[in-house]
Amino acid sequence: MPAAAAxxxxxxxxxxxxxxxxxxxxxxxxxHAETKxxxxxxxxxxxxxxxxxxxxxxxxxxxxxxxLGRLDLGNRTKIGQKGSSGLSRxxxxxxxxxxVRFLEGYYIVLITKRxxxxxxxxxxxxxxxxxxxxxxxxxxxxxxHPDEARYLRIFQNxxxxxxxxxxxxxxxxxxxQYNLTILRMPLEILKTxxxxxxxxxxxxxxxxxxxxxxxxxxFGICSEPYKKYVWNGQLLDVVKNTVHxxxxxxxxxxxxxxxxxxxxxxxxxxxxxxxxxxxxxxxxFLKRGANSEGxxxxxxxxxxxLCDASVMSFSAGSYSSYVQVRGSVPLYWSQDISTxxxxxxxxxxxxxxxxxxxxxxxxQMLQRFxxxxxxxxxxxxxxxxxxxxxxxxxxVGAVTYLNQFxxxxxxxxxxxxxxxxxxKSKLCNVLDRLNVIAESVVKRTGFFVNRPDSYCSIxxxxxxxxxxxxxVVPTGRLQTGVLRTNCVDCLDRTNTAQFMVGKCALAxxxxxxGLIDKPNLQFDTDAVRxxxxxxxxxxxxxxxxxxxxxxVHRVKTYRKIAPWTQxxxxxxxxxxxxxxxxxxxxxxxxxxxxFLGVFQPAEGKPHLWELPTDxxxxxxxxxxxxxxxxxxTYWWTQGVLNHLPLPYDEVTCTENRRKLIxxxxxxxxxxxxxxxxxxxxxxxxxxxxxxxxxxxxxxRDFMPKNVGIDxxxxxxxxxxxxGKSVVGNKSNREETVLQRKTAASAPPPxxxxxxxxxSEDDSGTDKEDEGAVSQRSTPxxxxxxxxxxxxxxxxxxxxxxxxxxxxxxxxxxxxLTVYTRIHISSFSQDNIYEVQxxxxxxxxxxxxxxxxxxxRGTMQxxxxxxxxxxxxxxxxxxx
Numbered sequence: 001m002p003a004a005a006a007x008x009x010x011x012x013x014x015x016x017x018x019x020x021x022x023x024x025x026x027x028x029x030x031x032h033a034e035t036k037x038x039x040x041x042x043x044x045x046x047x048x049x050x051x052x053x054x055x056x057x058x059x060x061x062x063x064x065x066x067x068l069g070r071l072d073l074g075n076r077t078k079i080g081q082k083g084s085s086g087l088s089r090x091x092x093x094x095x096x097x098x099x100v101r102f103l104e105g106y107y108i109v110l111i112t113k114r115x116x117x118x119x120x121x122x123x124x125x126x127x128x129x130x131x132x133x134x135x136x137x138x139x140x141x142x143x144x145h146p147d148e149a150r151y152l153r154i155f156q157n158x159x160x161x162x163x164x165x166x167x168x169x170x171x172x173x174x175x176x177q178y179n180l181t182i183l184r185m186p187l188e189i190l191k192t193x194x195x196x197x198x199x200x201x202x203x204x205x206x207x208x209x210x211x212x213x214x215x216x217x218x219f220g221i222c223s224e225p226y227k228k229y230v231w232n233g234q235l236l237d238v239v240k241n242t243v244h245x246x247x248x249x250x251x252x253x254x255x256x257x258x259x260x261x262x263x264x265x266x267x268x269x270x271x272x273x274x275x276x277x278x279x280x281x282x283x284x285f286l287k288r289g290a291n292s293e294g295x296x297x298x299x300x301x302x303x304x305x306l307c308d309a310s311v312m313s314f315s316a317g318s319y320s321s322y323v324q325v326r327g328s329v330p331l332y333w334s335q336d337i338s339t340x341x342x343x344x345x346x347x348x349x350x351x352x353x354x355x356x357x358x359x360x361x362x363x364q365m366l367q368r369f370x371x372x373x374x375x376x377x378x379x380x381x382x383x384x385x386x387x388x389x390x391x392x393x394x395x396v397g398a399v400t401y402l403n404q405f406x407x408x409x410x411x412x413x414x415x416x417x418x419x420x421x422x423x424k425s426k427l428c429n430v431l432d433r434l435n436v437i438a439e440s441v442v443k444r445t446g447f448f449v450n451r452p453d454s455y456c457s458i459x460x461x462x463x464x465x466x467x468x469x470x471x472v473v474p475t476g477r478l479q480t481g482v483l484r485t486n487c488v489d490c491l492d493r494t495n496t497a498q499f500m501v502g503k504c505a506l507a508x509x510x511x512x513x514g515l516i517d518k519p520n521l522q523f524d525t526d527a528v529r530x531x532x533x534x535x536x537x538x539x540x541x542x543x544x545x546x547x548x549x550x551x552v553h554r555v556k557t558y559r560k561i562a563p564w565t566q567x568x569x570x571x572x573x574x575x576x577x578x579x580x581x582x583x584x585x586x587x588x589x590x591x592x593x594x595f596l597g598v599f600q601p602a603e604g605k606p607h608l609w610e611l612p613t614d615x616x617x618x619x620x621x622x623x624x625x626x627x628x629x630x631x632x633t634y635w636w637t638q639g640v641l642n643h644l645p646l647p648y649d650e651v652t653c654t655e656n657r658r659k660l661i662x663x664x665x666x667x668x669x670x671x672x673x674x675x676x677x678x679x680x681x682x683x684x685x686x687x688x689x690x691x692x693x694x695x696x697x698x699x700r701d702f703m704p705k706n707v708g709i710d711x712x713x714x715x716x717x718x719x720x721x722x723g724k725s726v727v728g729n730k731s732n733r734e735e736t737v738l739q740r741k742t743a744a745s746a747p748p749p750x751x752x753x754x755x756x757x758x759s760e761d762d763s764g765t766d767k768e769d770e771g772a773v774s775q776r777s778t779p780x781x782x783x784x785x786x787x788x789x790x791x792x793x794x795x796x797x798x799x800x801x802x803x804x805x806x807x808x809x810x811x812x813x814x815x816l817t818v819y820t821r822i823h824i825s826s827f828s829q830d831n832i833y834e835v836q837x838x839x840x841x842x843x844x845x846x847x848x849x850x851x852x853x854x855x856r857g858t859m860q861x862x863x864x865x866x867x868x869x870x871x872x873x874x875x876x877x878x879x
Contacts, residue, residue, distance in 0.1 A: 012038065042108070128164040129161050269305075329486055375395075
């Protein structure tokens with residue numbers, strides 16, 4: 001007997017009513033037809049804890065009425081009194097977003113209004129129109145906190161009525177290909193779920209922990225959502241293991257739009273779904289590059305779904321989809337907006353010579369999409385002064401490095417194309433070039449369709465169709481690999497490039513469903529015009545979420561057919577984006593961090609608005625003190641830090657140096673200030689008893705602030721300059737902390753010299769060289785012996801801070817024992833530190849002896865070769 005196909009689960013909780021008593025909330029949920037019910041009991045007597053009880057039983061309508069009647073009767077002030085109700089109806093809703101707590105008790109967030117946006121295979125997709133946030137604990141047990149109201153306002157700044165979507169029966173966090181592939185799995189390999197049955201004389205107040213009794217059976221599929229694109233996962237985690245999965249309604253953020261095409265009377269639905277990543281999420285200038293886990297900023301997965309609306313069924317209908325991704329360049333980089341200029345300089349915050357961050361990012365993509373991963377890099381390649389080109393050079397180096405570890409057939413494909421340069425050219429057509437790139441990309445990745453190739457494609461084979469890639473299966477085609485498009489902001493240029501790739505894929509999708517005779521679509525047709533409007537709405541929405549304004553450059557702009565009034569609109573959008581980035585992005589970033597659970601308030605912890613940066617919230621690789629000590633010890637044993645200066649009379653060999661450093665660090669491991677002074681090449685910042693290593697940008701960061709831009713160690717400076725600590729004084733640190741949210745996605749900003757030298761326009765290369773000469777410090781002579789004495793004292797003091805010892809003190813007995821044991825070593829043959837005398841040839845020895853004799857005044861007679869060489873020199877120099 002062949003295995004039957006499974007059906008997706010339709011959550012029975014689609015309509016909710018919240019009832020209230022003095023001691024509890026009762027959340028009653030029903031299916032759309034109101035024939036099956038579930039009940040949640042939420043305790044209101046706990047001031048800070050959340051107590052939710054789910055009996056996991058399915059009630060009938062009559063049983064729910066009887067239950068509510070008993071609750072109303074039992075909670076009246078006087079038995080039999082009809083005037084005062086013991087159970088009051090609080091609010092009606094369509095789903096639970098989640099539960100959240102700040103500094104007082106928990107809140108419950110309910111969806112009170114919804115609007116249907118699309119229909120895929122009979123599964124409705126809704127947009128949240130309004131929500132209600134209800135405080136759970138009773139007023140009699142509430143413990144007030146002065147900062148609770150401020151956290152509540154910050155949380156509610158995330159407008160849930162703006163582009164948040166959900167579905168009761170369709171998994172929006174996964175692609176159509178994933179969902180339909182799961183549906184075709186046979187029932188025998190699916191997990192079964194125990195069906196709860198109600199015993200006789202069941203009462204919700206008795207045996208609340210009662211286990212299920214009765215049979216079990218398979219009734220459908222409930223796939224685990226892809227957490228990266230779920231935005232309320234943190235809000236549901238507190239009850240995920242307590243309540244039935246029917247209560248868990250996962251919400252995505254991004255865009256959803258659907259348009260209808262009529263092809264000779266045949267209805268076709270074109271749906272566009274954009275899933276914004278909840279990892280490393282934020283606003284334009286405050287979230288750039290990637291975090292330590294490989295999650296990039298402004299990462300959005302866009303899926304276009306084409307379906308024949310005449311048959312709305314996944315099992316019998318015809319469906320096709322194509323997926324592409326946008327995201328910031330996967331490097332450690334940022335832009336400092338404290339300078340208040342339209343184009344802040346791009347800064348590479350940390351060195352990543354082994355492309356670790358890019359490897360983590362592409363590893364995630366390979367796991368989700370397979371190979372090939374195709375990168376379409378649209379940033380500028382030619383600039384008078386390096387700005388965007390910094391990212392291109394780093395990215396191509398990372399891809400080249402990673403490809404040497406991948407098989408050639410699965411290597412990452414890198415396509416650089418300076419879109420801005422071609423846009424300025426009057427001879428080049430930008431969209432024609434993009435169309436060529438789109439054709440090559442779609443041919444390599446293929447697309448998804450849930451039906452075999454039509455018979456007409458066999459009778460009239462098309463040359464482009466036969467070259468199509470992907471993976472062909474008996475039931476259709478699968479997309480393997482994905483296109484990853486990026487520019488600097490991943491907004492205007494990226495949206496136009498994605499539209500062209502989507503237009504190319506749409507032609508193949510229509511051809512696969514037998515709706516057109518050739519996989520080609522021309523501009524200025526109704527189908528392409530409708531598709532272009534859908535993508536422009538998609539781009540405007542994503543641009544508002546990340547950049548603060550709508551698209552500045554649209555498809556018509558790159559086609560050069562935009563009306564003259566469009567230029568004034570572009571200027572207004574640019575000003576709106578600049579205003580949003582400069583004045584409101586910091587508050588929006590705080591709201592996102594609080595909503596996603598990146599920051600969780602707690603007593604005795606700094607408040608969200610007190611943090612100078614959220615860098616440590618999004619980078620989870622901060623190390624504890626013990627982990628830091630172990631890592632540093634490992635570095636020492638490997639000889640990485642052997643270049644650090646140590647007193648000559650204490651250390652005479654590598655072995656002794658390593659043991660002394662490790663020993664002294666163990667002795668002072670609890671003193672955090674030693675860490676900050678010890679590792680000069682690194683910047684060690686602390687936050688909540690954890691530490692994070694951040695590479696500094698240049699050697700100028702170690703110099704005193706008044707040295708200028710001359711980093712030469714041979715420049716003579718004033719005594720007061722050399723006496724200062726290279727780490728920087730306390731006032732400079734305090735000023736940095738006071739600069740609230742200037743570069744929240746990056747470590748503390750670079751020095752003033754580095755910022756000023758990198759904040760010029762692209763045309764300022766000549767000015768930069770002139771400024772370097774004018775700012776160079778003037779050498780001076782040090783003749784005052786008193787200053788020299790002070791300098792020596794300061795150096796000794798800094799040595800004590802660094803190594804934990806004073807050079808004027810006598811070494812301890814343990815140190816002398818270690819020194820003596822190592823010093824008398826004879827370096828036996830089995831010792832790894834064996835010393836061999838250098839081997840010098842006879843010619844080098846003769847040259848050395850001649851040099852010694854010349855120093856004593858004895859000159860060697862010139863040979864013939866020397867005379868010929870001298871004559872050749874005179875001839876070339878003067879004749």
